[in-house]
Amino acid sequence: MVHLARGALALTAALLMTTAASAQQRVLTFTTDNNDPAPKAAWEQLVADFEAENPDVDVQMNIMDREAYKTAIRNFLTTDPPDVANWYPANRMAPFVSAGLFLDISDVYAENDLTTKLASTLPIVTQDGKQWMVPYTYYQWGMYFNRTVYDQVGATIPATWEEFLANCEKFKAAGIDCLTTGSSQLWPIAGIFDYLNLRTNGYEFHKALTNGEVAWTDDRVRATFAEWAKVLPYTTANHAAIDWQDAVPLIVQGKAANYVMGNFAVAAFKEGGMTDETLGFLPFPTINADVPRAEEAPTDAVFIPAGAKNVDDAKKFMAYVARADVQTKLNAALGQLPVNADATVGEDPFLKAGFEMLSTTPGGIAQFFDRDAPAEMAKVGMEGFQEFMVRPENLDAILDRLEKSRARIYQ
Amino acid sequence: MPATGRLTQRKLAPWLFLAPGLIMFMVYVIIPIFQSMWISFYDWDGLGEARWIGTANYVELVDDDAFYTALKNNVIWLVLYMLAVPAGLLIAIFLNQTITGMRLYKSLFFFPFVISQVVVGLMFSWFYAPNFGLFYSLIEWLTGSGVAILADDRYVTYGIIAAGLWPQIAYVMILYLTGLNNVAPDQVEAARLDGAKGWRMLWYVILPQLRPATFIAVVVTLLGALRSFDLVSIMTAGGPFGSSRVLSYYMFEQALSEYGYRMGYGAAIAVVLFAIMMIFISGFIWKMWRDETER
Numbered sequence: 121m122v123h124l125a126r127g128a129l130a131l132t133a134a135l136l137m138t139t140a141a142s143a144q145q146r147v148l149t150f151t152t153d154n155n156d157p158a159p160k161a162a163w164e165q166l167v168a169d170f171e172a173e174n175p176d177v178d179v180q181m182n183i184m185d186r187e188a189y190k191t192a193i194r195n196f197l198t199t200d201p202p203d204v205a206n207w208y209p210a211n212r213m214a215p216f217v218s219a220g221l222f223l224d225i226s227d228v229y230a231e232n233d234l235t236t237k238l239a240s241t242l243p244i245v246t247q248d249g250k251q252w253m254v255p256y257t258y259y260q261w262g263m264y265f266n267r268t269v270y271d272q273v274g275a276t277i278p279a280t281w282e283e284f285l286a287n288c289e290k291f292k293a294a295g296i297d298c299l300t301t302g303s304s305q306l307w308p309i310a311g312i313f314d315y316l317n318l319r320t321n322g323y324e325f326h327k328a329l330t331n332g333e334v335a336w337t338d339d340r341v342r343a344t345f346a347e348w349a350k351v352l353p354y355t356t357a358n359h360a361a362i363d364w365q366d367a368v369p370l371i372v373q374g375k376a377a378n379y380v381m382g383n384f385a386v387a388a389f390k391e392g393g394m395t396d397e398t399l400g401f402l403p404f405p406t407i408n409a410d411v412p413r414a415e416e417a418p419t420d421a422v423f424i425p426a427g428a429k430n431v432d433d434a435k436k437f438m439a440y441v442a443r444a445d446v447q448t449k450l451n452a453a454l455g456q457l458p459v460n461a462d463a464t465v466g467e468d469p470f471l472k473a474g475f476e477m478l479s480t481t482p483g484g485i486a487q488f489f490d491r492d493a494p495a496e497m498a499k500v501g502m503e504g505f506q507e508f509m510v511r512p513e514n515l516d517a518i519l520d521r522l523e524k525s526r527a528r529i530y531q
Numbered sequence: 532m533p534a535t536g537r538l539t540q541r542k543l544a545p546w547l548f549l550a551p552g553l554i555m556f557m558v559y560v561i562i563p564i565f566q567s568m569w570i571s572f573y574d575w576d577g578l579g580e581a582r583w584i585g586t587a588n589y590v591e592l593v594d595d596d597a598f599y600t601a602l603k604n605n606v607i608w609l610v611l612y613m614l615a616v617p618a619g620l621l622i623a624i625f626l627n628q629t630i631t632g633m634r635l636y637k638s639l640f641f642f643p644f645v646i647s648q649v650v651v652g653l654m655f656s657w658f659y660a661p662n663f664g665l666f667y668s669l670i671e672w673l674t675g676s677g678v679a680i681l682a683d684d685r686y687v688t689y690g691i692i693a694a695g696l697w698p699q700i701a702y703v704m705i706l707y708l709t710g711l712n713n714v715a716p717d718q719v720e721a722a723r724l725d726g727a728k729g730w731r732m733l734w735y736v737i738l739p740q741l742r743p744a745t746f747i748a749v750v751v752t753l754l755g756a757l758r759s760f761d762l763v764s765i766m767t768a769g770g771p772f773g774s775s776r777v778l779s780y781y782m783f784e785q786a787l788s789e790y791g792y793r794m795g796y797g798a799a800i801a802v803v804l805f806a807i808m809m810i811f812i813s814g815f816i817w818k819m820w821r822d823e824t825e826r
Contacts (some may be wrong), residue, residue, distance in 0.1 A: 190789040194577060215792060219578030304682075304770060358661035360771035361682035490790075507772035511683065521596065522572035528591070 145178040148433045149202040152181060155190035158387055162453035169449075170440050177433050187305075195223045201425035203434040209244040209253050209421050210491045211330075222252045222432065223424040228438045237460050238442060241419050244487060253421035254438045256447055259383040259456040260474035261416040261488075265400045269296055269374045276468050277400070281319070281347065281407040284378075288354040291377050298354035299377035302362040303509065309359075312380045312504050314416050317344045319407035323414035323484030330492035332530030336522035342515075347407055349512050360510055368392060380404065382418065385439040386470050387455060401473050414483030417474075419459065419493060497498035500525045564805065577786070581795075588799035596776040597773050598800070604688050605757065605807070608777060612699065612756035613691045616748050619703025620741075624733070626704070627711045637708070644701035652765030655694035656681065681767050684774035691762050691775055697761035699755055703748045710744030711737075746818075753811050757804070778804040 154163050160183060166178045182202065184192060193207065196215065196296050207213055216222050229251045235242060238255060245253040270277065270287075273294045288298035294320070318326055321340045328334045329341070356367065356376060359409040363389060370376035372392035379385070389399050422441055424434045439451055447458035452466040457475055465475045478485060480520045490498035504518040561744060571588055575581035577770040592598050626637050643651065658666050671677035679688035722736040738745070760779040764770060769776040776784070778800055784790075785795025791798060 168623075187789075191787060191791075198578070213574055215578055219576070221578065304768065306770070356681045358679035361659070361661050361679040483629075495790040495792055499784075503772045506770065510682070510771055 122129040137429070141221055142173075145176055146433055148177050148179045148204065148430050148437060150437070151196060151202040152182045152206050153182065153184050153186045154206070155183050155185055156201075157388075159454055160452055165453060166441070166446065166450050169446070170437060173440070174433070174436065179437075197425050197427070201427035203428040203430045204422055204437050206422045207253070207485075208491050209241065209255060209419055210487045211494050213246060213253060213421075213423070214493050215495070216526070217247045217252050217327055221426050223426050223428060223434075224250045225252060225254070225424060225435065225438055226250045228442075229434050230255070232439045232442060234442050237444070237462060239461065241459050243338045244419060253423040254442045255419045255421040255459040256441050257451055258417045258419040258456055258459055260478055261315070261380065261382045261404075261418075262474070262477065263377045263390065263402045263404055264371065264379050264381050264385060265373055265402065266371050266376075266394070267398050267400045269294075269377050269399070272374070276379075277402055278405045280409075281350075281405045284405045285350055285354075287352065287377070292354055295342060296372065296374065297356045297376035299351055299378050299380070300356040300367045300370045301359050302364045302367040302382065303359045303506050304361060304363045306499075306506060307488075307490055307511060308364045308367075308381070309505045310498070310502050311382070311416065311503075313344070313348070313444060314403040314486060314489050315380060316347050317341075317485065318414045318416070318483070319334075319404060319411060320344045320347055321408075322411040323486060326414070326486050327484075327492070330489065330497070332494075332526050336519045336526055341519065345498060345508060345515055345519075348508070352509060352512055355509065360506060365416070374384060383470055383474055384499055386468075396469050399470075401470050404475050412483035413481060414486060415478055415481045416486045416488060417457075417478055418488045497525060497529050536798075547670050567798045567801050567805075570794055571796075571802050573795040573798075575794040576792040577624045577794045578792075582736075584795070588796050591796070592799055592803070597776065597781065598778075600773060601776040601800075603778050604775065607688055608692055608695075608756040608759050610696065611689070612752055612759075613749075615696055615699040615703045616745070618696070618700045618744075620707050621747065622700065623707035623711060624705045624737075627708065628772050633709075641701050641705055641783065643698040644705070646698075648698065648761040649765050651698055652762045655690070655697075656712055656766050659690055668696055681775075686773055687767055687771065687775040691759075694760050694766065695755075695759060699752060703752065705750075706744050706748045707741065710741045714740045750815055754808070757808055778807075 148165070152314060153165060154160050163181065169183055170415070171177060171179055193205070193216075196202065197205075198221065201221075207216070213222065234251075234254070238245075241258070242251070245251050245255060265277075269275075269291070273287075273290040273296070275287040275290050278287055291298040299312075301308045301312065314326065317329070320343050325334065325340060328366075329336075334341070354461045356370065359367070364381070364385070367376070368385065369392060369516070371379050372394055386399070397406060403413070409466045422438065424431065424438065428434050441450075442460060444458070444460045444462035447460045447463040451458040451463070455471065457464070457465060457469060457471060457478070465471055484493060489501065493501060501522060504522050505512055507518055570581075572585055573581040574584045574587070612805060622640055626633065626640060658664050659680040661667055661677060661682070664705045667677040667679065678686065680686045718736060718740070720730075722732055725738060758779060759777050760783070763777055764783075767775045769780050782797045782800040782804065784797075785793045785800060791797065811821055
């Protein structure tokens with residue numbers, strides 16, 4: 121009997137302790153898709169710093185696979201939403217905001233003066249006049265190249281499209297792919313299309329096209345594809361069978377010279393053995409000199425789901441992620457650019473080049489084809505790009521199909 | 532009173548025993564079928580408000596090139612997947628001998644059916660992979676230039692079907708091996724006395740006795756072909772530019788994938804796929820019913 125009573129006492133004590141612990145520490149659940157080693161470590165550090173500053177909050181980070189996250193988000197937002205999650209702004213957030221699945225965080229923006237500190241990205245996180253997301257990073261896209269093969273064939277770093285194509289002749293003679301990509305996941309070639317389009321027709325046209333205001337059968341769209349056709353003979357032949365990571369070794373091993381990619385690829389190039397001396401970066405070459413230079417720089421952001429349980433701490437977390445010193449540290453670890461205007465850019469040469477390029481852009485900064493265009497249009501569009509790369513003779517049929525989709529999607 | 536009580540009990544009992552199964556079947560199969568049909572008349576992104584649009588989804592489907600590509604691929608799948616039946620029979624007959632270590636050979640042949648379809652898909656992806664894949668290198672050695680099967684819209688569907696046939700043949704083989712165990716030895720003996728051997732023996736004596744196994748093999752192969760989804764998803768995700776899509780994958784893409792915000796359109800594709808399956812399923816049910824009532 122004594123034993124039993126003592127056991128009961130211990131049990132009660134244990135129960136009391138757990139309740140005491142949970143009363144002291146409030147749980148903040150954070151679901152994210154940053155499962156690559158570097159971003160994962162960067163976010164774990166950020167969470168640890170946040171907990172150190174807020175000892176009464178216990179952040180539980182739940183990391184998911186990046187590709188699976190893109191479909192899982194709809195399930196967990198409607199069934200069991202976390203307190204904080206990450207996603208992409210602009211058109212990718214629009215359906216969720218319209219469905220009332222995001223929490224309005226305009227008050228976080230007002231209290232922390234974020235409308236000025238995050239001014240550059242304000243338009244893409246604003247919908248219906250309210251703010252829905254806090255951007256924490258962005259990164260440039262451009263042309264990454266292997267300096268060794270440039271020296272090997274005696275190519276000069278191109279500033280214009282003609283120079284680039286002239287280099288391609290030299291690479292072809294040496295049996296090297298001038299331009300490589302992996303299109304099995306489709307999005308890498310959307311970067312190529314965007315740049316060709318931005319250089320041929322400019323940022324305003326890009327915006328009009330992704331907003332559905334211009335016909336896909338328009339002559340200006342055809343002009344973009346005509347430029348693309350010029351580089352197709354020099355592009356890696358089996359791009360449709362590989363994804364973007366599979367094309368990285370081609371650059372590393374010198375089997376290909378140029379790769380249109382986002383700055384996150386630098387980590388992969390360096391893992392393959394390239395250094396700041398052998399890996400080069402250049403802005404996408406000029407096609408039409410009359411078009412003001414515009415660049416592509418997708419932004420990533422965090423948000424609070426409408427069904428969040430711990431809204432107060434989630435808002436604290438939003439304000440924390442928006443802070444200049446936090447963004448400086450996070451992006452130094454991510455190898456990307458901070459959004460907060462007061463934050464400082466890391467020492468990495470590619471980051472500096474990217475920051476330099478983006479901060480001097482006269483034309484405008486695009487998000488990315490699949491973020492500026494609605495999801496359905498992005499899908500059929502990117503499929504059309506891939507078909508064009510494999511079967512350029514089908515261009516008319518492709519453009520007719522895209523035009524038909526445009527008529528339906530933007531109605 | 533006890534007599535009527537027993538009568539109702541006798542009437543009621545089977546239903547009570549059937550109830551758990553029936554309820555499950557209603558909740559997980561029958562009701563979702565009608566829900567899908569219902570959704571196919573809506574424009575719905577899966578998140579917000581659904582909007583009634585009548586038959587507009589079906590009208591669009593009739594005019595959708597991607598739908599016809601998927602439909603055509605489904606037909607190719609149906610036809611070529613049937614090769615698993617004769618191939619499985621051939622291997623089963625070949626393996627139906629008594630020599631030492633036969634169990635080992637049988638399990639080796641059965642191996643592809645045991646491993647997951649995802650693994651099969653990955654293995655064949657590497658097999659076809661440009662520059663280092665076995666098949667690619669073989670073609671390169673034979674013809675001088677390699678063909679990346681999964682990147683070529685002309686060959687991609689055949690490449691995936693070949694991957695699907697590998698485990699399917701093993702499955703059919705097992706069905707036939709068990710069937711061969713039940714072949715009456717006295718009939719074989721009698722046929723042998725009458726001078727039957729080789730093809731005639733197979734065609735007139737063995738095959739008729741294998742009819743139940745053949746029936747099951749055809750059914751599972753047909754439905755397997757129509758359900759083909761995992762291999763397409765793993766090996767190509769429907770690409771290049773949608774040329775290896777089948778109806779089930781197209782439905783998934785439209786309704787549930789990264790860019791899929793069209794529940795209604797996806798449901799309409801599902802209804803069409805269901806209608807095609809119904810043709811075969813009702814054929815099978817009719818045959819089974821006929822066989823049972825004749826006996």
